[in-house]
Amino acid sequence: MTPTLDLLEQRGDAVRMGRGLWVLRDFERLVERADFVGPAEFDERFVREHGIALGTVSGPITFRSNEELPVHRWWPYVQGYSAEFVARELGRAELDRGATVLDPFAGSGTSLVEARRGGARAWGTELLAPAVLAARVKTTFELPRIELRAGAERLLARARRARPGTLPFLRETVRQFSPEALADLLRLRDALPPEGTPSADAVRLAFGRVLIPSSRLHRSPCLGYRRGAAPPEPRPFDAFAAAVAEMEGDLETLAAARSAWGPPGRIERRDARQGTWPAESVDFAVTSPPYVNGMDYVMNYKVDLAWLGYANSYAELAALRSAEVACDNLPRAETAPYLATETPPDPWLAEILPRIRQNVRNKGTYRRDDVHAVVHRYFADLVPVLAGVRRALRPGGRFVLVVGDSLLAGTYVPGDLLLARLGARAGLEIVSVEVARRRRSGQRRSFELRESVITLAKPRSGSPRKRAARR
Ligand SMILES: C[S@@+](CC[C@H](N)C(=O)[O-])C[C@H]1O[C@@H](n2cnc3c(N)ncnc32)[C@H](O)[C@@H]1O
Structure with missing residues (x-):
């Protein structure tokens, strides 16, 4: 240990978090800050506003579990998700043979391979050309x-x-x-x-x-x-x-x-935000979008x-x-229309975005001063995708998403709950939010983040109120 760290530890200003990792006490006490709203508060609000408590789900969720699997291993995609997870979700959906499965952010085609292997017609959109190539080759059985x-x-x-x-x-x-x-x-x-x-x-x-x-x-x-x-x-x-x-x-x-095998599928190099999949053409959708500021x-x-x-x-x-979909390296010109925080796509963001902006201002030396605008654009980017998938689903069809939460500029962003809420605003019902994995924040290793599975469903007909009246 260096003399400086020694001194900081003696004064109680630094704590050891792991081998070679030290965290300033001020960072560790993040959750004690008066203005900090953490996962527990958002989870409670979610129960109050939607009547849904977070569940948990077990089994592998990351691509690591695919590294030894035939076909999936042809192009190891660190950002991909687990084939076993997709297979389980497809099983739960009890699809007919030849049903259509859509993945709007298809990546390297994990969903598409599993869908076709299980007898479905796989359909994906993806913008990153090497991933499109991988998905196309992997589904040409x-x-x-x-x-x-x-x-x-x-x-x-x-x-x-x-x-x-x-x-x-x-x-x-x-x-x-x-x-x-x-x-x-x-x-x-x-x-x-x-x-x-x-x-x-x-x-x-x-x-x-x-x-x-x-x-x-x-x-x-x-x-x-x-x-x-x-x-x-x-x-x-x-x-x-x-x-x-x-x-x-x-x-x-x-x-x-x-x-x-299901019939040959389709993978298109296309922007999922255009969301132009034909109406009521999809039986089941499953995806893992980019993560907030990821x-x-x-x-x-x-x-x-x-x-x-x-x-x-x-x-x-x-x-x-x-x-x-917006990431942290987006040029400033792209975030300019999202600097204002008054009309974000969800009321929770109207609280979160100004908090991010304020924390960045207080800190003075953050990597970029428009982080709140990047986050704003991220959620704005997902709105048309949710609307497009809703339109494309047949009534009763489900949309399952895997996404993580984030800690940005000392502000907690419940990406999973926000996505579920945006789904509800797009006309989908929130069926469940289940935590699949705990992980560490890249910004503060002491802070625990999570990855969740969100299940949304397209209502069979009529508004939720009319359906409740019919029941
Ligand atoms: C988390 S990865 C999906 C990985 C995939 N589940 C797999 O197992 O390979 C998210 C993907 O979304 C893609 N993406 C980001 N913005 C997009 C957009 N506007 N339209 C289509 N794809 C996009 C990224 O290129 C990335 O491959």
């Missing part, structure tokens, strides 16, 4: 192994003969890879077939998958340079061949259950975007970031 193998062998043969081509536009590329790995990746990239056929897409995905393991980077979950831990995979050619071999084996496993997907997947040719400049990356 009928890809012949032999075609995949032949496509991969052609690629390897072409790459072995090629000379390394030009670097992608990312300024840090040379720092991100060893010279040997970089040369091999450039040769593989230049030998890639154009997108469009199932085997070409699968080969492109296998290439995408080896990028980060072959680099000096890792995602934990944000993209950053590795420190000390596992060294990068030395040989991109070998890593690519291993990825293809794994896919081949998984295709065989899949084929054994062919009779259970991941900057564009920053985190810029290497994949650039190397797979989905983005060719920083301007293209910025345009994609602006189309995604």
